[in-house]
Amino acid sequence: MITAIGDVMRRCYDKGWITTRDGNASVRLRGANCVYITPSGIRKNTIRVEDIIKMKIVSGGQELQIPEGTKPSGELHMHWLLQRSATKTRAVLHVHPTHVIAAMHAGWDLKELCKPFAEIYRYTRVGPNVPEIPAVTEQLGNATYLAMCPTDNLEFDIVGQVGHGVCAVAGDPWTAYEHVERLDHICEIVLKSGVKPPTSL
């Protein structure tokens, strides 16, 4: 499961969804009192399992203990908000898939964009777009959490972050990857069709 973090990041790089130092992923195993996360700024095309940082959950489940000398991903706040209440094994993946970002840039609400495509809505619940917020800020983490968990329960598998990327949540890193792949594929189809978002008509 932890090895899969690196495998998925390398695949995301191969897909062109991130440049070498972008993107991040975390895993919390069922019943374990720790969270595993990718380090900040590490090359995702060569990341290995021994690079992954293991953080203990302390203060009665309220905080993460960052091991000395390590630098977890700058999006740690987003990962922790989504991992904090996990009761089963959970993986969180944040990458920058080209077609999804392009579709949001063109004005699409991803939920709306996916409506005609059974291929995606049967397997992947797409949440509301997160508005444009600077990367590696608490605000981005908070807004992403709110979009995915509007009632404090996880209600969606993936949300887009305007001008930036996506955040996907699943029971393991490869399933989170599949949510991204499915959404990026639909966005590519819509963009190639030339159909414009309803609001821009």
Ligand SMILES: [Zn+2]
């Ligand atoms: Zn990012």
